[in-house]
Amino acid sequence: MKYAVITGASKGLGEAIAKSLIAKQFAVVTVSRTENEKLKMMAQEKGTSYQHFSCNLSLESEVQEVFMEITHRVFQKEPSDIFVFNNAGVIEPIATVGHLDKTPIDRNITVNLTAPIMITNLFLHKAQFSDTAVHIINITSGAAVRPIQGWSVYCSAKAGLNMFTQTVASEQAALQTKHSIIAFSPGIMDTDMQATIRSSSEKAFKDLKKFQEYQEKGMLLKPDMVANALIDLTLSGNVESGKIYNVNDLLN
Template identity: 75%
Template sequence: MKYAIVTGASKGLGEAIAKRLINEKIAVVSVSRTENDRLKKWALEKGVDYKHLSCNLSLEKEVQEVFMEIAHLIFQNDPNELLIFNNAGVIEPIHTVGNLDQTPIMRNIQINLIAPIYITNLFLGKAQQTDTKVQVINITSGAAVRPIEGWSIYCSSKAGLNMFTQTAAQEQKELNTHHKIIAFSPGIMDTDMQAQIRSSSEDAFKELEKFKEFKEKNMLRKTDVVADALVNLVLCGDVESGKIYNVNDLLN
C-alpha cells in the first residue's frame, strides 16, 4: 500500500496535492491546524483511506508527538512506499532587518525549515527497519536563490531547505538506499500567502506593486495546475534525488 503525508493540507497547494493523491487512490494523512472537510468528503466518495491529524508546526513538542503518532500509524501497515510532502510554509515576517519581531522569526524558521528536517529525519530513520521506499518532497521557493528585500527570513529558511534537501539526498546515495529527496519550487500561485504579501506595506516590501500586478493581470497559477505537475513528476518514478525542480520547467 502507498501512503502520503501532506503538511499544510487544509488549503492552497497542500489541498490540491492531497486531492490529486486521493484521485490516484493513495492513502493520505493530512496534517494542519484545521481539517479540510472537502478532502475528508472526497476521500470517502473515492473509497480512499484518509486521516487528519491536527498539528501546529511552529510548536516543537507538538510536531514530535504528532509525527511519532503518524509514523506508528503508517508503519504498522507495512507500506511499500511513503510520499512525504513538506508543503506547509509561512512568509511572515515581511520587513527589513532591524525592524523584525522575534516571534515571527522563530515561527518562520520552525515551520519552513526545522519541521521538514525533523519529519524527514524521523521517517528515514523508521524506514531503516522496513522495506518501505520513502520519497520526500520539500516545497521550496524561487526566493531561496535570490535576495528579496523584506523577505530575509523567508529567503533564508527556503535556502536552508534547499541545502538540506541536497545534502540529505547525497547521504542517501552514499548509503545506497532507495530513498529519494527533492525540492520543488511552485512559482507564484493564487493562494492566501499571495494575499498576505499584497497586504504588506511598501516600507516593508520593496516589490509590493509587482506582486499586486501579478494578481491584477491574472498571472497567478491555479494550485491544482501546480499540484498536477508535481504529482505527475513524483509518480513517474524517475525523479533525480537531490534536484531542485521548478514548476516552469515541468509545464513549459
C-alpha cells in the first residue's frame, strides 16, 4: 500500500493533490486546521483509507506531537512508499521591512520552513527502522529565487526550504538511502493565497496591480492542473532528488 501525507489539504493546491491521490487509491492523511469534508466523502466513495489530523502548523509543539502520532500510525502499516507533501503555506506578512510585526513573522517562518524541516526529520528518522521509501515533496515558490518587495519573509522562508531540500538530498545520497526529496514551484495559481495577495495595498506590495491583472486576464493556473502535473512527476519514478522543479517545465 502507498501512503500520502499532505499538509494544507483543506483547500487550494493541497486539496487538488489529495483529490488526485485518492482517485489513484492512495491511503491519504491530511493535516491542517480545518478538515475538507469533500475529501472525506470522496475517499468513502472510492473505499480508500483517509484520515484527517487537525494541527496548527505555526505551533512547533503541535507539529511535533501530531507528526509523532502520524509517523507512528503510518509506519505501523509497513507501506512500500510514503509520499509527504509539505504544501501548507502562508504569504503574510505582506509589508516592507520596517513595518513588520513579530507574530506574523514567526507564523510565516514556522509554517513555511520550520514545520517542513520538523516533518521531514520525523519521517526520515522513522524510516531508518523500516523498509519504507520516503519521498518528500516541498512546495516552494518562484519567490524563493527572486526578491519581491513586500514579501521578504515569504521569500526568505521559501529560499530556506529550497536549501533545506538540497542539503537533505545530499545527505541521503551520501548515505545511499532509497529516500528522495524535491522542491516544486507551482506557479501562480487561482487559490485563496492569490486572493490574499490581491487584497493587500500597493504601499505594502509594489507589484499589486500586476497580480490583479493576472486574475483579470485569466492567467492564473488551476490547482487541479498543477496537482496532476506534480503527481505525474512524483509517481514517474524519474525524480531527481535535490532538484527544484518548476511547473512550467512540466506543462510545456
